[in-house]
Amino acid sequence: MPRESATPAAIEKSAFVPDFEPFIAARPGEAAAVLASRRTAMERFVQLGVPHRRLENWRHTDLSPLTKNRFTLAAEPTAIDPVQLVPYSLSGARELVFVDGFFSAELSNPGKAQPGLLLGSYAECLPEDALRWAVAPETAEALEALNGAYWQDGAFVDLAADARVEAPIHLLFIATGADLPLAQFVRNRITAGPGSRATIIETYASLGAGVHFTCPVGTVDVGANADLDHYRLGQENAAAFHLATSRVRLGRDARFKSLAFVAGGGLVRHDLLAELAGPSSEATLHGLYLAGGTRHIDHHLWVRHSAPHAASRQIYKGILAGRARAVFNGNVFVASEAAKTDAKQTNRNLLLSDAALVHSNPQLEIYAGDVRCTHGSTVGQLDEEALFYLRSRGLDEAQAKNLLTRAFASDLFEDIRPAALRDRLETLLYTWLSFEAGIAGTAP
Amino acid sequence: MLEITSLQARVEGKAILKGIDLTVRPGEVHAIMGPNGSGKSTLAGVLAGREEYEVTGGAVRYLAQDLLELAPEERARAGLLLAFQYPVEIPGVSNVYFLKAALNALRKHRGEGELDAVEFLALVRGQLKTVQMDESFLRRSVNEGFSGGEKKRNEILQMALLEPRLAILDETDSGLDIDALKIVADGVNGLRSPERSFLVITHYQRLLDYIVPDFVHVLMNGRIVRSGGRELALELEEKGYGWLEAEVTVGA
Ligand SMILES: Nc1ncnc2c1ncn2[C@@H]1O[C@H](COP(=O)(O)OP(=O)(O)OP(=O)(O)O)[C@@H](O)[C@H]1O
Ligand SMILES: [Mg+2]
Numbered sequence: 001m002p003r004e005s006a007t008p009a010a011i012e013k014s015a016f017v018p019d020f021e022p023f024i025a026a027r028p029g030e031a032a033a034v035l036a037s038r039r040t041a042m043e044r045f046v047q048l049g050v051p052h053r054r055l056e057n058w059r060h061t062d063l064s065p066l067t068k069n070r071f072t073l074a075a076e077p078t079a080i081d082p083v084q085l086v087p088y089s090l091s092g093a094r095e096l097v098f099v100d101g102f103f104s105a106e107l108s109n110p111g112k113a114q115p116g117l118l119l120g121s122y123a124e125c126l127p128e129d130a131l132r133w134a135v136a137p138e139t140a141e142a143l144e145a146l147n148g149a150y151w152q153d154g155a156f157v158d159l160a161a162d163a164r165v166e167a168p169i170h171l172l173f174i175a176t177g178a179d180l181p182l183a184q185f186v187r188n189r190i191t192a193g194p195g196s197r198a199t200i201i202e203t204y205a206s207l208g209a210g211v212h213f214t215c216p217v218g219t220v221d222v223g224a225n226a227d228l229d230h231y232r233l234g235q236e237n238a239a240a241f242h243l244a245t246s247r248v249r250l251g252r253d254a255r256f257k258s259l260a261f262v263a264g265g266g267l268v269r270h271d272l273l274a275e276l277a278g279p280s281s282e283a284t285l286h287g288l289y290l291a292g293g294t295r296h297i298d299h300h301l302w303v304r305h306s307a308p309h310a311a312s313r314q315i316y317k318g319i320l321a322g323r324a325r326a327v328f329n330g331n332v333f334v335a336s337e338a339a340k341t342d343a344k345q346t347n348r349n350l351l352l353s354d355a356a357l358v359h360s361n362p363q364l365e366i367y368a369g370d371v372r373c374t375h376g377s378t379v380g381q382l383d384e385e386a387l388f389y390l391r392s393r394g395l396d397e398a399q400a401k402n403l404l405t406r407a408f409a410s411d412l413f414e415d416i417r418p419a420a421l422r423d424r425l426e427t428l429l430y431t432w433l434s435f436e437a438g439i440a441g442t443a444p
Numbered sequence: 445m446l447e448i449t450s451l452q453a454r455v456e457g458k459a460i461l462k463g464i465d466l467t468v469r470p471g472e473v474h475a476i477m478g479p480n481g482s483g484k485s486t487l488a489g490v491l492a493g494r495e496e497y498e499v500t501g502g503a504v505r506y507l508a509q510d511l512l513e514l515a516p517e518e519r520a521r522a523g524l525l526l527a528f529q530y531p532v533e534i535p536g537v538s539n540v541y542f543l544k545a546a547l548n549a550l551r552k553h554r555g556e557g558e559l560d561a562v563e564f565l566a567l568v569r570g571q572l573k574t575v576q577m578d579e580s581f582l583r584r585s586v587n588e589g590f591s592g593g594e595k596k597r598n599e600i601l602q603m604a605l606l607e608p609r610l611a612i613l614d615e616t617d618s619g620l621d622i623d624a625l626k627i628v629a630d631g632v633n634g635l636r637s638p639e640r641s642f643l644v645i646t647h648y649q650r651l652l653d654y655i656v657p658d659f660v661h662v663l664m665n666g667r668i669v670r671s672g673g674r675e676l677a678l679e680l681e682e683k684g685y686g687w688l689e690a691e692v693t694v695g696a
Pocket of ligand 2: 484485486529614615
């Protein structure tokens with residue numbers, strides 16, 4: 001169907017679809033099973049189409065700007081000067097670098113081989129894994145299906161039982177962000193075997209200011225007694241679309257701790273689905289989103305307690321300036337068999353401007369007895385009394401606001417283990433406040 | 445140093461200060477007393493630049509400047525310091541960071557070099573001793589969970605560090621035990637000099653045994669109704685404010 005004559009609804013339905021056959025035709029070497037899984041995914045996507053605002057879960061996030069663009073996939077890895085990675089790469093880490101969706105062995109530094117650790121390109125390590133969806137393709141969400149159809153590459157991290165990886169593993173996804181709008185469909189699989197321990201950091205960044213579309217799907221399996229720290233850092237450009245889905249599953253006594261730090265992207269949506277499937281598992285889900293200008297940042301959390309004695313802690317905080325919009329939707333579901341669940345959900349938002357807006361919607365759905373579940377959400381401004389106190393001691397207004405805003409977020413920094421990462425995030429927050437929110441302060 | 449002439453101010457449409465005249469010369473200590481709600485903190489707040497107070501008349505000159513024209517931070521940099529009646533808790537900002545930022549803001553303004561963490565720590569350690577505060581107070585968040593007396597001592601610590609030209613102490617003695625009261629008084633007396641002035645708001649003559657004022661003023665219903673020497677404080681201690689109220693009504 002020619003795009004020009006289509007109705008708006010049809011445009012949503014047909015976006016990304018016509019490109020599929022040419023995409024498949026250009027992958028003659030791919031295993032039949034993988035191609036078949038791409039087709040299944042495409043069928044699912046055709047069924048669902050691009051999410052629109054008439055859907056309950058997309059009420060506040062409008063993807064029509066996305067479908068106004070025509071994205072293409074990079075045909076081959078874009079060559080970039082390694083110097084451009086310096087601001088993003090993390091010293092002391094095992095690092096995998098991806099450029100416009102392609103793994104780059106030259107730019108990567110996976111470190112010394114370690115027994116029990118598999119670390120590399122998803123496409124190279126385990127292509128047939130494309131068949132192993134975290135959810136059945138028939139029940140996948142639209143963006144997962146889109147990713148399932150078009151995925152190019154991503155990171156594969158596999159920790160064998162009791163493997164302990166000391167250095168953080170850094171997965172760096174670079175979008176070149178040149179004039180031609182590119183899409184990258186990233187597929188990551190992280191498996192932490194029983195009793196294993198690691199720290200994984202995902203960074204999404206753009207080099208240029210051009211429009212691009214990043215659509216990652218991540219699957220994280222945290223085995224029995226495993227201990228996984230996961231950081232997700234978004235610092236793409238203001239024109240970027242970043243629509244991500246992560247599915248996390250925790251086994252018995254597993255521990256998963258995550259921080260989603262969003263300091264970039266123009267239209268950002270992250271669906272984090274975490275299932276506490278094993279008894280006595282523990283998920284700590286933290287988030288900090290910074291939005292200025294006309295950026296839009298949407299977090300949807302789906303925490304499912306399906307085993308007894310498990311604990312989940314969500315703390316998401318937002319700082320908004322300009323005419324930015326944020327959405328927080330936190331859903332905690334406690335199944336009937338999840339007795340003694342301890343779930344806590346907090347969303348706090350700080351508005352630095354009158355024109356910024358937050359939709360915060362925490363939800364509890366409880367089917368088990370004898371549980372402890374709390375939730376709360378706040379939207380507020382800086383404390384005027386504190387502001388005056390600081391100014392009365394000689395700090396100028398911007399400096400005082402900068403300091404109080406950093407204080408608002410400070411508890412989320414306490415738990416950041418890799419020191420290099422904590423420094424980077426503190427600097428990012430400080431820089432964002434100074435340059436995007438217009439409140440220049442004194443460096444941390 | 446400070447010259448207040450027929451200062452009037454209101455809060456939320458309600459007149460609180462109804463014509464204050466007060467002159468403080470360098471080196472002087474002035475005590476301001478008066479019943480609850482008479483406008484003492486309002487006066488202190490107007491001088492420090494609180495925005496919720498609307499000045500509706502009068503003028504304030506401070507060190508040859510129009511004080512009311514200055515932003516709160518500019519007043520601080522010009523050497524004015526208000527020790528708060530209710531110091532504010534600031535979770536997430538460590539006390540040491542706050543104190544250093546404050547001192548460096550003033551030093552920068554005075555054209556002196558900013559102190560680095562090590563230099564600052566050396567300086568603040570000495571000051572902590574004079575207010576008998578433990579070093580752990582540096583790491584804690586500003587005033588968070590401090591007891592009433594600890595908050596007041598933290599105010600005096602700031603005064604000692606920032607060395608103001610004019611310090612306004614709003615009931616810094618309230619809620620203090622006798623030892624803490626002496627610490628506060630020693631802090632003030634240690635800073636007394638021919639260039640430095642103090643405006644001490646208090647309800648208790650007891651403080652004035654330690655910080656001996658040059659003048660005592662009584663503020664009632666938004667006006668200074670009586671000024672005198674330190675013996676006025678003793679008289680108030682004995683008779684309360686009732687007799688002044690009667691006089692004011694008769695005089696009005
Ligand atoms: N922000 C405000 N909003 C409304 N009313 C206010 C505000 N600040 C002060 N007032 C009122 O102004 C009057 C004077 O208050 P102020 O705090 O100056 O009294 P005070 O002399 O310091 O009393 P105290 O001895 O109890 O500290 C009071 O009636 C008080 O309620
Ligand atoms: Mg008062």
